[in-house]
Amino acid sequence: MASVAEIEKFPGWTTETIDDRIVNPHLYAEPEQLFADYAALRHRPGLHFARPRGYRPFWAIVRHADIVAVSKANDRFINRERTYLSPIEGEQWTLQVSGDTHLFRTLVDLDDPEHRKLRQITHAWFQPGAVRQNLEGKIREIAREHVALMQAKGTELDFVNEVALFYPLRVIMMILGVPREDEPLMLKLTQELFGAIDPDVVARSRNITEAAGYWGGSGNPQVDLFKIAAIFFDYFxxxxxxxxxxxxxxxxxxxxxxxxxxxxxxxxxxxSYYVITATAGHDTTSSSTAGGFCELARNPAEFRKVKANPGLIPLFVEESIRWTTPVKHFMRTCVEDTEVGGSLIRKGESLAMFYWSGNRDETVFADPMVFRADRDPNPHIAFGHGVHICLGMHLARLEMRILWEELLPKLASVELAGEPKLSIANFVSGLKTLPVRVRWA
Structure with missing residues (x-):
């Protein structure tokens, strides 16, 4: 097994440059360099121990097999100490304002047995059979409503800001029981929680909520996450x-x-259960939906392939999720010395599992940098793995499948009408604009 000191002897070691880049939120908006860094790390012996400036150090888990191994070993790699990549200043601020390492105590922040007991409460609601039986008809009505709204826009629109943001929002709020008139507030809080450092995302959320009669802030592009948490807690x-x-x-x-x-x-x-249901149930599905539609617009052959064979829609959904991987990472802390990927991780050391890298692992996916709407098999890990696998994954798949079943038959073609833009965030991110030109069948 290679220790930290032994790994750092590897030729070409460039700690500052690569370490700073893999945590840089701006690179997640323009990820070409990031993908190159991920690939370089996947091909190095052992694991990479990162020391980015302004962050506590951590092991970068970038290979598919290593991410799966860590995810399965939830008894040795725990969530509660460090769940997300946050600068040292952010960690200190959270501890100061909340008295805890987390603002919330959600399923992703907790460990067994508490995690298992909380998860079990809604487990039956989110199982595949229950989701289909109880929700498919209602979701299809919502999908048809949004397809009709899209048609009313004509031939050019921003698919993110006019469809993808609002369709999964309506679905998850219906399931949770939030009235429709409060959806702008939920959108604002979700967008600012995950997109706090992206001025475009913050401005968009405030414009939407101001138009709906909710407070829009002072115009300051900085987001007070403690205030966001306080509003969530007051509402819920x-x-x-x-x-x-x-x-x-x-x-x-x-x-x-x-x-x-x-x-x-x-x-x-x-x-916190309400918060994770409202936020994760919306933003991630929105990103995967927009990302998949973007690739159909970029690749006419892929559009024609899925349109001609609706039976491919489930595969298209999975490839959209792999391609976008809305949750870019989660962290764990080692509680006993453990070997992973040829390296020895010591008790107390942190790990960051980079799912976007795992879903581009060339040892698992043929041509991983190519979007294939009919990719099969597709063992992506965008929903995580092990006991913390996404509770709402079956709902997300159902939402996306139904939307494409309703939308694709009505489209003759789709193409980009401008340059899509990704949000600036290293935790949960996706497209923030997707200008498209469509021709209706």
Whole structure:
């Protein structure tokens, strides 16, 4: 096994340059260099120990097999110490304002057995059979509504800002039980939570909410994440109280009245459950949907392939998810010395699993830098792996499949009408603009 010191003897070691780049949010908006760095790291012996300026050091887990191995070993690699890449200043700020290493206590921040017990509360709601039986008809109605809105736009539109943002938002808010008139607020909070450093994302969210009559801030492009968390908790605190007093047929009621070891869910965990459902259930699906449509616009042959054979839509959905990989990383902390990928990770050391790199691993995917709408097999890890695999993955797949089943038959062609732009973020990111020109069938 190679230790940190031994790995650093490897010729071509360029700690500062490559380490700074793989955490740089701006490179996730223009990822050509990032993909080159990922590939270089995948081909090095052992793992890469990164020391980016302004961050605590960590092991970079970039190969598909290593990400799977770490994800499976949830007893040795835990979430609660360090879940996301954050500068040291950000970590200190979070600890100061919340008294904890996390603003929230969501499923992705917790470990077993607490994680397992919380997850079990909504497990039945998000199983494939339950999702199809209970939600497919309602989701199809929402999809048809948004296709009609898209048709009303004519032949040119920004698919992100006029369709992809709002379709999965409506679906997850319907499931959660948030009234339609509050969706602009939820959109604002989600966008600013994940896109806090991208001025375009922040400005867009504030324009939408101001138009809907919600506060839009002072115009300051800086986002106060503690304020975002406080607004989430205030909103969902009222929902929690309401659903405990008046349960309904929605996920909010399931969470509100769920129990752990015979006792009600603690308030912070319940409110965080609402937050992760509202945010992760929206933003990631939006990114995958837009990313897939972008590739159809770039590649007419791929568009024709899927349009001619609707049976390929499930494969197209999976390739869209692999290609975009909306959640770019999660972190873990080692609790006992463990070998991974030929390197020895010591107790107390951190790891960052870079899913975008794992989904471009040439040892797993043929031509990984090529979008293939009919790619099969497609063992991507965009939903994670192991006990923390995405709870809502079946819902996301269903939403995307239904949208394409409703939209593609109505399209004769689609092409780019401008340059798509990715958001500036190294955690959850995707397209922030997608100008397209369509011809209706």
């Amino acid at each position: 605190g009222k929902m929690l109280a309401d659903r405990r007093a008046h349960p309904r047929d929605d996920v909010a009621s399931v969470i509100a009245n769920g129990t752990i070891d015979g006792a009600p869910i603690p308030e912070r965990e319940a409110l």
